[in-house]
Amino acid sequence: MGYHHGNLRSDLLARAAEVIAAEGIEALSLRGLARDLGVSHAAPSRHFDDKAALLRALGTDGSEKLANYVLSAADEAGDNPLKRYAAMGKAYIRFSLVFPAYYKAMTHPEVCAQSDAAFSASAERRRQIISDAARAAQAAGWLADEALEDVLMFSIGTVRGVSAMLADPMHHSQTASIETDLLIENIVRLIIDPDNPQRRLKPAPQKSDNQKRVSA
């Protein structure tokens, strides 16, 4: 039986993701992971210089997964730049719910602060993907006169904030996924409405001529 574990590194990351999803990042401990995997308390140090490095690796994985997740959603949405950007926004929020551990690691202050080359590269690619899509949406008429920087801060900020609120039991009752999907749908339409890119609001006090809104 193995003195060598085989693939301790990936097992550590996988178990860390479980722990974070279940109990939060605060509850993560290197010794705890080692216990869970049946190795000695110092074994993790062979694969990660310190606790921050493990979290950074997890965050990097998450960053890449998110980029791919968002890009897939855009491609499924077709060619319309407005629909693509809306799909990306929804995917971004959903990712934070489907892969909470990756998302938490990715957005952890310590990870972002002392990021290594791999993490920075991944974050840069992600930003580029979103930035390109936003530019395309602007070219299609959405917030056409706003600076790209502002548009990005607005849309990324919104999805990030909504993700945080959906993850927080204080701000959102953790109920059925179907209601959450509708909420996401409605929120993202307030960022960008592909069916109505030029106007977000009805012209004036005028009764019921618009059925587009999804309601629970």
Added chain:
Amino acid sequence: MGYHHGNLRSDLLARAAEVIAAEGIEALSLRGLARDLGVSHAAPSRHFDDKAALLRALGTDGSEKLANYVLSAADEAGDNPLKRYAAMGKAYIRFSLVFPAYYKAMTHPEVCAQSDAAFSASAERRRQIISDAARAAQAAGWLADEALEDVLMFSIGTVRGVSAMLADPMHHSQTASIETDLLIENIVRLIIDPDNPQRRLKPAPQKSDNQKRVSA
């Protein structure tokens, strides 16, 4: 000379705010605070049951400060509900920059998760203030057809997300405050534009007739 410190409780909170602002919540330690204030390592336990309780108290203070800060900004903005809500959004984001420690404590997952009565009450009051203002803005024509729940999630989510990104050196170059003010101004106008509540976007591809946008 005091065996009794006098007002250790408030000094602990004040010093904790300094530490958090300077080095982040992760760097906070009860023993460190005790050292900084020249008391024994167990002294803080006379005022806070545990580390989480201290953070909770700080978060509660922050929650109340934020509510007052936002309310003051609204009152300075006058009677127009749209201007009031925009002013509140800007104040919310600015609060996170002016009082980062209070804001970080207030939004810390652990604080929100196991919140006590005082924190919950403060959070509820804050939500009520924002909710009332959002309803008034809707009555004035802003997102009039949307559900209040969606409107709140959208607007609060956006200011929270933008706050997070402004605090994160990865997403925002920590430059002069004047540029940040312009950024905040532009972002909040994408949430609600008091000068143009019915429409966020220009009607179509049409060149330069709108000078309202602030640019750096």
Added chain:
DNA sequence: ATCTCAATGTAGTCAATGACAACATTGAGA
């Protein structure tokens, strides 16, 4: 004036943790 006692601070201790150093085992390839 003194007594009482609750509030507040101190000293000592323990377990958990991250980090580090020294040593052991394994297996791939020279």
Added chain:
DNA sequence: TCTCAATGTTGTCATTGACTACATTGAGAT
């Protein structure tokens, strides 16, 4: 078969949060 880099283990230390027992203070009752 030898070598050695990769990988795992044991031992240790400082820091920290939490707990217990004890000391000091000062306000108010007597």
